[in-house]
Amino acid sequence: MEETIKAVGYARFSSSMQREESITAQKRYMMMYAKRNNMEVIDWYCDEAKSAKTVNRPAFQKMINDAKNNPEFKAVLVHKTDRFSRNLSDSIQYKKLLEEYGVQVIFVNERFEDNPESHLLYHIMGSVNQFYNENLAREVMKGLKENAYQCKFTGGRPPLGYDVDKDLKLVINEKEAEAVRLIFEMSAEGYGYGETIDKLNILGYKTKKGLPFVKNSLYEILRNEKYKGTYIFNRSCSANSLNKRNNHRRKPEEEIIRIENGCPAIVSSGLWHRANAVKKATRSSYTNAKNTYLLTGLIHCGECGGKFHGNVRYNKNNTNLVYRCSSKKNKRKCESKEIRCEYLDSFVIDKFVEFFFNDDNIKVITKQLNEQYNKSCISDLEYNEAKSTLKILEKSRNNLVEAIAKTGINDIMSDKIKEYEEQIKKTAEFIQKYEKQKVDRVITEDEIREQINHLKDYFYNPKNIIRTKYVLSQYIDRIDISNENVQVQFKVSMSPSGNTDGDYFCVHTEMIKRKYLFDYVCEKVDFEQWNIEKLNKSESEHRKGA
Incomplete structure (x- = not known):
C-alpha cells in the first residue's frame, strides 16, 4: 500500500477583495486534492485580511519556520499562486526555500511539473500576479489623489484634533484641538517632549487612539502641516518589502500634494513654523546626553576649519563642561585648545544683549x-x-x-x-x-532697561537653556575660535518688505583675545590696555610686512 504523504495547507484572503468564506472555499479545494492524491492534511496556516504583496504575514512566516525545523509534513498545499504571493521575487525565493527544506509546494488549481516549460509558466504566473497587485495599487492611488485634490479625507484615522464629516472633509474637534494647541505652544516656548507629555497626561488629554501621549505622538503632530491649514497627501514613503513603513522618511516634493488653506487650521502658520524652528534648533538637546550645550552647531575651529562640540572635562577636584574641536575626537590633527563653556556662553550672551539692546x-x-x-x-x-x-x-x-x-x-x-x-x-x-x-x-526707557536685565538673567538661567539656544541660533551667524581669539558674528536678516525672513542681512562682529576671556566674564578686563595691545600688534605687523 502506498504511504500517505503528510501535508499542510496554506490559505489567505486580503481585506480589500475577499471575505472570510474565501478561506473555507480554499480549504475545500485543498482537501479534495489531498484525498485524490493520498495525502493527509495535518495542519492549516491561514492569514486573514493580509495582503500578498509582502511575505510579512504571521501564518506564512510560521509555516516557513516550521518547515525549517524538521517538520512532520513534506508538502504545502496552496489553492493558487496568488494566494502564496503576489510578488514575483518572493514567490520564487520562498518556493525554492521550502524545497531546500525538503517540502514540496503544490498549487492545487494550477499544476506545475518539474520541467523547463512549467518553470517558465510559474514565472509568468508570478509576473501576472505582481502586475495585478501593482496595477490595483495604481488605480487605488489615482482615486485617492482625486480625493486629495478636492481636500477630502483619504482614509485611515484622522489626525488628533480633527473629525471627518459626511462629505469626507476634515472638521475641528475642539476638545482634541486644545491638546494640539498646547503641544505647539509649549514647543514654541522651548519645552522638551518630556515636559509637554507630562502636562498633557496630567490634564487628561489622550491620543486619537485613546492612549497616553508618548514622544512619537508629538513628533508626528508637530510635523503635520494640516494643523496650519495646509492639506497634504502622499508625503510618507511607501512600505518596504516587509510591509514596514518609516513615517519619518519623505517622498520627493514633486510627488507630494500640498494645498494651502485646504483644511481648517488649528494653530496659526506663525506658531506652526516657530514650534518647528525651535525643535530644529534644539534637536541636539533631545538626546541621551546628560548635558545640553548652548552654542553647539555655531562654533567653528579657527585652526582646522572643523566644528566644535560639547564635552565633559574631568579633573581631580571638579568637572567642567568645555567646547572642543571635533577633529580631535575623530583623531585628525588639530592643535586647537578647548574652551570652557561657562566663559564662552557668558561672553556671547553679554555681547548679544549689548548689541541688540544698546542705548540707541x-x-x-x-x-x-x-x-x-x-x-x-x-x-x-x-x-x-x-x-x-x-x-x-x-x-x-x-x-x-x-x-x-x-x-x-x-x-x-x-x-x-x-x-x-x-x-x-x-x-x-x-x-x-x-x-x-x-x-x-x-x-519709559528705564522700564525697558529693567526688562532687558531680566532677559539677561533669563538667558543665564540653566533651566532656560533650550529656549536661549533657539534665540541665539536665530541671530548668530557663526562663532570662530582660534588659539588666539574668539570672534562672534551676529546677523540681522531683512527682506525688502521689512520682515526678518529675507535674504538680505547685516553682520556685526565682536572679538576678544582668549587670554582676556576669563577676566571679561569676571568684569576685570582692562579694555583700554587690550585695545592698545591690539593696535600695537597691528602696527608691528604692518612694519614687518613693509
Whole structure:
C-alpha cells in the first residue's frame, strides 16, 4: 500500500477583495486534492485580511519556520499562486526555500511539473500576479489623489484634533484641538517632549487612539502641516518589502500634494513654523546626553576649519563642561585648545544683549512700544464694543421705563429693568476700569532697561537653556575660535518688505583675545590696555610686512 504523504495547507484572503468564506472555499479545494492524491492534511496556516504583496504575514512566516525545523509534513498545499504571493521575487525565493527544506509546494488549481516549460509558466504566473497587485495599487492611488485634490479625507484615522464629516472633509474637534494647541505652544516656548507629555497626561488629554501621549505622538503632530491649514497627501514613503513603513522618511516634493488653506487650521502658520524652528534648533538637546550645550552647531575651529562640540572635562577636584574641536575626537590633527563653556556662553550672551539692546535701540524700542500702546487705547475692540453695548442697554432700559409709565408695571417688566440695570452697571465698571488703566500710561526707557536685565538673567538661567539656544541660533551667524581669539558674528536678516525672513542681512562682529576671556566674564578686563595691545600688534605687523 502506498504511504500517505503528510501535508499542510496554506490559505489567505486580503481585506480589500475577499471575505472570510474565501478561506473555507480554499480549504475545500485543498482537501479534495489531498484525498485524490493520498495525502493527509495535518495542519492549516491561514492569514486573514493580509495582503500578498509582502511575505510579512504571521501564518506564512510560521509555516516557513516550521518547515525549517524538521517538520512532520513534506508538502504545502496552496489553492493558487496568488494566494502564496503576489510578488514575483518572493514567490520564487520562498518556493525554492521550502524545497531546500525538503517540502514540496503544490498549487492545487494550477499544476506545475518539474520541467523547463512549467518553470517558465510559474514565472509568468508570478509576473501576472505582481502586475495585478501593482496595477490595483495604481488605480487605488489615482482615486485617492482625486480625493486629495478636492481636500477630502483619504482614509485611515484622522489626525488628533480633527473629525471627518459626511462629505469626507476634515472638521475641528475642539476638545482634541486644545491638546494640539498646547503641544505647539509649549514647543514654541522651548519645552522638551518630556515636559509637554507630562502636562498633557496630567490634564487628561489622550491620543486619537485613546492612549497616553508618548514622544512619537508629538513628533508626528508637530510635523503635520494640516494643523496650519495646509492639506497634504502622499508625503510618507511607501512600505518596504516587509510591509514596514518609516513615517519619518519623505517622498520627493514633486510627488507630494500640498494645498494651502485646504483644511481648517488649528494653530496659526506663525506658531506652526516657530514650534518647528525651535525643535530644529534644539534637536541636539533631545538626546541621551546628560548635558545640553548652548552654542553647539555655531562654533567653528579657527585652526582646522572643523566644528566644535560639547564635552565633559574631568579633573581631580571638579568637572567642567568645555567646547572642543571635533577633529580631535575623530583623531585628525588639530592643535586647537578647548574652551570652557561657562566663559564662552557668558561672553556671547553679554555681547548679544549689548548689541541688540544698546542705548540707541532702547530709544527706538521705547518709542515703538508707546506708539503701539497708544494705538491700542484708541482701537481696542473690547473697549469699543463695551461702549456700544452700554448705549444699547441704556436705550432699552429707557424705552422700558416709558412703557411702564403708559401701561403700568408688572413682575416681568420689573425683573427686566433689574436685569438691564445690572448689565449697565457691569459694563460701566469695565469701561471705567479700562479708561483708568489707559490714562497717562507712558512706557519709559528705564522700564525697558529693567526688562532687558531680566532677559539677561533669563538667558543665564540653566533651566532656560533650550529656549536661549533657539534665540541665539536665530541671530548668530557663526562663532570662530582660534588659539588666539574668539570672534562672534551676529546677523540681522531683512527682506525688502521689512520682515526678518529675507535674504538680505547685516553682520556685526565682536572679538576678544582668549587670554582676556576669563577676566571679561569676571568684569576685570582692562579694555583700554587690550585695545592698545591690539593696535600695537597691528602696527608691528604692518612694519614687518613693509
